[in-house]
Amino acid sequence: MFTNRMFNILVPVISVLLGLIAGAIIMAAFGYNPLSGYQALWDGSFGDIYYFGETIRQVTPYIFTGLAVAFAFRSGLFNIGAEGQVIVGWLAAVWVGAAFDAPMIIHLPLALLASALAGAIWGFIPGLLKAKLGVHEVIITIMMNYIALHVSNALIRSVLSENQDSSDPIKESASLASNWLMEMTSFSRLHYGILIALFVAVIMWFLLEKTSAGFELRSVGFNQHASQYAGMNVGKNIILAMVISGAFAGLGGAMEGLGTFGYMPTHSAFTNLGFDGIAVALLGGNNAFGVVLAAILFGTLKIGALNMPTAADVPSELVEIVIALIIFFVASSYIIRWVLLRFKKEGK
Amino acid sequence: MLGSEIHLENYVVEMLNIRKEFPGIVANDNITLQVQEGEIHALLGENGAGKSTLMNVLFGLYQPEKGEIRVNGKSVKITDPNVANNLGIGMVHQHFMLVDTFTVTQNIILGSEPKKGGKIDLKKAEQEVEELSNRYGLKVDPRAKIKDISVGMQQRVEILKTLYRGAEVLILDEPTAVLTPQEIKELIEIMRSLIKEGKSIILITHKLKEIMEVCDRCTVVRKGQGIGTVNVNETSPDELASLMVGREISFTTEKTEAAPKGQILSVKNLHVQDSRKVEMVKGLDLEVRAGEIVGIAGVDGNGQSELIEAITGLRKVESGSIHLNGKAITNLPPRKVTDSGVSHIPQDRHKFGLVLDFPIGENMVLQTYYKKPFAKYSVLSYKNIYSHAKRLIEEYDVRTPSEYTKARSLSGGNQQKAIIGREVDRSPDLLIAAQPTRGLDVGAIEFIHKKLIEERDKGRAVLLLSFELDEILNVSDRIAVMFDGKIVANVAPSETNEQELGLLMAGSSVVKEGGH
Numbered sequence: 001m002f003t004n005r006m007f008n009i010l011v012p013v014i015s016v017l018l019g020l021i022a023g024a025i026i027m028a029a030f031g032y033n034p035l036s037g038y039q040a041l042w043d044g045s046f047g048d049i050y051y052f053g054e055t056i057r058q059v060t061p062y063i064f065t066g067l068a069v070a071f072a073f074r075s076g077l078f079n080i081g082a083e084g085q086v087i088v089g090w091l092a093a094v095w096v097g098a099a100f101d102a103p104m105i106i107h108l109p110l111a112l113l114a115s116a117l118a119g120a121i122w123g124f125i126p127g128l129l130k131a132k133l134g135v136h137e138v139i140i141t142i143m144m145n146y147i148a149l150h151v152s153n154a155l156i157r158s159v160l161s162e163n164q165d166s167s168d169p170i171k172e173s174a175s176l177a178s179n180w181l182m183e184m185t186s187f188s189r190l191h192y193g194i195l196i197a198l199f200v201a202v203i204m205w206f207l208l209e210k211t212s213a214g215f216e217l218r219s220v221g222f223n224q225h226a227s228q229y230a231g232m233n234v235g236k237n238i239i240l241a242m243v244i245s246g247a248f249a250g251l252g253g254a255m256e257g258l259g260t261f262g263y264m265p266t267h268s269a270f271t272n273l274g275f276d277g278i279a280v281a282l283l284g285g286n287n288a289f290g291v292v293l294a295a296i297l298f299g300t301l302k303i304g305a306l307n308m309p310t311a312a313d314v315p316s317e318l319v320e321i322v323i324a325l326i327i328f329f330v331a332s333s334y335i336i337r338w339v340l341l342r343f344k345k346e347g348k
Numbered sequence: 349m350l351g352s353e354i355h356l357e358n359y360v361v362e363m364l365n366i367r368k369e370f371p372g373i374v375a376n377d378n379i380t381l382q383v384q385e386g387e388i389h390a391l392l393g394e395n396g397a398g399k400s401t402l403m404n405v406l407f408g409l410y411q412p413e414k415g416e417i418r419v420n421g422k423s424v425k426i427t428d429p430n431v432a433n434n435l436g437i438g439m440v441h442q443h444f445m446l447v448d449t450f451t452v453t454q455n456i457i458l459g460s461e462p463k464k465g466g467k468i469d470l471k472k473a474e475q476e477v478e479e480l481s482n483r484y485g486l487k488v489d490p491r492a493k494i495k496d497i498s499v500g501m502q503q504r505v506e507i508l509k510t511l512y513r514g515a516e517v518l519i520l521d522e523p524t525a526v527l528t529p530q531e532i533k534e535l536i537e538i539m540r541s542l543i544k545e546g547k548s549i550i551l552i553t554h555k556l557k558e559i560m561e562v563c564d565r566c567t568v569v570r571k572g573q574g575i576g577t578v579n580v581n582e583t584s585p586d587e588l589a590s591l592m593v594g595r596e597i598s599f600t601t602e603k604t605e606a607a608p609k610g611q612i613l614s615v616k617n618l619h620v621q622d623s624r625k626v627e628m629v630k631g632l633d634l635e636v637r638a639g640e641i642v643g644i645a646g647v648d649g650n651g652q653s654e655l656i657e658a659i660t661g662l663r664k665v666e667s668g669s670i671h672l673n674g675k676a677i678t679n680l681p682p683r684k685v686t687d688s689g690v691s692h693i694p695q696d697r698h699k700f701g702l703v704l705d706f707p708i709g710e711n712m713v714l715q716t717y718y719k720k721p722f723a724k725y726s727v728l729s730y731k732n733i734y735s736h737a738k739r740l741i742e743e744y745d746v747r748t749p750s751e752y753t754k755a756r757s758l759s760g761g762n763q764q765k766a767i768i769g770r771e772v773d774r775s776p777d778l779l780i781a782a783q784p785t786r787g788l789d790v791g792a793i794e795f796i797h798k799k800l801i802e803e804r805d806k807g808r809a810v811l812l813l814s815f816e817l818d819e820i821l822n823v824s825d826r827i828a829v830m831f832d833g834k835i836v837a838n839v840a841p842s843e844t845n846e847q848e849l850g851l852l853m854a855g856s857s858v859v860k861e862g863g864h
Contacts, residue, residue, distance in 0.1 A: 212718040231683025
């Protein structure tokens with residue numbers, strides 16, 4: 001018997017397998033050895049403690065952006081703006097991290113808070129426009145992405161540095177980096193951010209599933225008319241959902257600014273962390289726990305891909321194809337459901 | 349089992365011993381339905397009895413586990429709706445499947461467009477549609493846009509759609525649920541002319557009056573079981589009702605004389621606009637006292653919905669006042685209105701009454717989730733939420749596999765019972781029931797009427813909005829007739845009849861009091 005719950009778990013798992021199989025076929029078709037390709041992928045993400053550390057580091061921002069998109073989805077909103085929210089979060093974290101001197105116990109939380117706040121503001125604007133004027137959030141968030149990208153580049157050059165292409169480094173007291181973690185993973189850039197990411201995932205689960213505020217958000221996500229009838233303030237909930245979603249994505253930016261890099265470079269193009277977050281949320285079924293698993297998969301693929309050209313002569317772009325295929329299969333989950341139901345019928 | 353004694357060989361459609369299972373339930377168990385050529389055959393059953401499932405099997409949307417389907421005596425396998433179409437079976441769904449911005453003709457040919465040199469031959473199609481329309485007396489303008497024509501006309505477009513595709517057997521799924529009394533009369537005429545032209549009709553319904561009026565034979569299903577087929581001229585509404593429900597049903601609602609007390613709701617000189625900024629309520633006065641049921645009678649579209657939305661805080665009041673227990677609730681947000689003692693059974697249960705993707709349990713606390721004992725310090729107590737739901741499910745006889753089942757998978761009657769349970773259980777001072785029995789079967793209607801009267805007897809004020817005159821006459825203690833945004837008459841149900849009400853509702857000047 002296939003219950004709904006089982007479907008929700010089976011569909012992503014099968015999509016991932018199908019994506020990997022299709023990727024193997026493509027590798028073979030272009031004359032590469034798929035086995036050695038995937039071997040290299042595996043070695044490049046888990047084969048060695050250094051790679052393992054790098055993988056976890058990459059997973060961290062994905063968890064945040066995945067949670068951000070998933071949270072908005074559950075409230076009936078499509079936040080394409082996670083990308084811009086990551087950028088402003090990164091900028092705010094680095095700004096606070098570089099501009100102040102304070103003991104770590106104050107400085108680090110303050111920098112994190114700044115990133116969450118910046119992301120929240122970037123989510124608040126489309127939320128407000130949607131709630132008050134009915135402007136579609138997708139359009140506004142896309143525009144907000146470009147504003148974030150170019151404004152942050154300008155600020156990095158003019159305010160956060162002396163006309164340089166990257167900001168000044170943050171102070172030690174605002175850093176998430178850990179010598180202990182680095183030494184343990186033979187000097188990968190692993191930092192404490194992963195703990196914050198897992199903590200935020202738990203917060204999202206608790207907020208949505210266990211609180212009355214989450215009840216309202218989910219209700220508005222499913223049926224705005226019934227929510228209004230039941231006395232909920234639909235507009236307030238739309239804004240709240242975008243603010244929280246933006247704060248999650250902003251924290252994702254802080255992971256890069258305070259953890260991985262310790263500064264912010266100017267970007268000639270988007271970081272893609274926010275856009276990949278859409279795929280992570282989709283694969284994770286918009287559920288906090290699922291998002292964490294999906295982020296782990298994405299981090300693994302991204303880091304493992306770096307090893308493929310050297311170890312197996314397979315271009316790393318192939319992993320992008322595999323990722324695209326996985327998303328394709330998740331998006332066409334209807335087909336998988338249909339096939340599963342067929343099997344079930346014939347099995348009887 | 350009641351036998352279908354007539355054994356004529358001219359059955360157009362036969363469904364023999366059909367069984368259809370869904371995970372956890374048997375929706376159809378051993379149901380037999382045989383339709384003769386040229387008859388109107390009623391399929392009668394309560395909500396959730398398995399009528400729609402059976403018809404979906406015939407229309408190829410579901411595959412039966414057991415049983416045989418024969419069309420014109422030949423055994424067939426209907427694997428999808430296209431096969432059904434080719435066999436001459438057409439279905440008019442309860443919810444129309446029309447493209448609003450397309451014309452009548454465009455909708456009718458959708459999916460089987462006549463082509464001329466790679467282009468759609470709209471002229472030819474329009475001619476054909478017009479011909480068909482005239483032949484069956486449908487009076488449909490082939491060039492009108494769907495959004496500009498009435499619901500009754502849209503339904504005729506659906507009928508034309510099936511005829512255009514060559515249907516010989518038409519399945520009409522509760523066709524009168526959405527129609528006004530006048531439109532119902534016209535539909536009945538249309539059904540008769542279809543029969544005259546040699547078509548056969550399966551009419552899914554739970555309205556006994558209609559069956560008695562137009563049908564030749566009637567097959568009854570109850571809880572997924574085929575109960576039998578009867579000749580309509582050999583039966584009575586009472587017999588049909590008890591066959592359908594499995595017990596005796598009383599048609600006249602029993603109630604004692606009302607003993608109204610103090611004023612609960614007072615509406616004065618109310619003006620309300622609809623979403624297009626057209627004034628729909630135009631200086632309306634209304635009063636409902638404790639311990640009485642006031643029924644609002646009127647033709648749909650005379651401002652009833654806007655009135656109720658204004659009272660419940662869902663729509664802005666332009667001017668005038670609404671008082672509850674002497675306190676002004678004009679333009680308060682819905683939550684404040686609810687908290688001041690108003691419960692509202694909304695007209696559209698899918699749009700407003702329920703979050704269909706929430707479990708029944710969560711729907712039962714849709715207004716009260718943030719209050720004790722369902723939440724403490726903003727943390728929900730699912731234990732209390734679901735035990736509350738369990739109690740309401742039992743008390744209001746909501747038939748659901750469990751309190752964790754999504755509201756979407758319940759039948760309409762059970763969804764409505766859940767809403768009524770939730771609204772009545774809050775013990776409001778004022779209970780507003782907007783079309784509370786729309787689309788429900790007699791068993792559920794009886795139950796809901798009883799509950800409304802029980803609430804009245806507990807000393808609550810009940811405001812009932814209904815388009816069914818039977819319901820208004822049976823349940824109300826006082827009838828307020830609404831026409832063109834105003835209450836044009838207040839009458840006692842004992843001193844009036846359907847005819848007089850009909851005239852008043854049409855704005856005729858037989859005004860007794862309070863009119864203009």
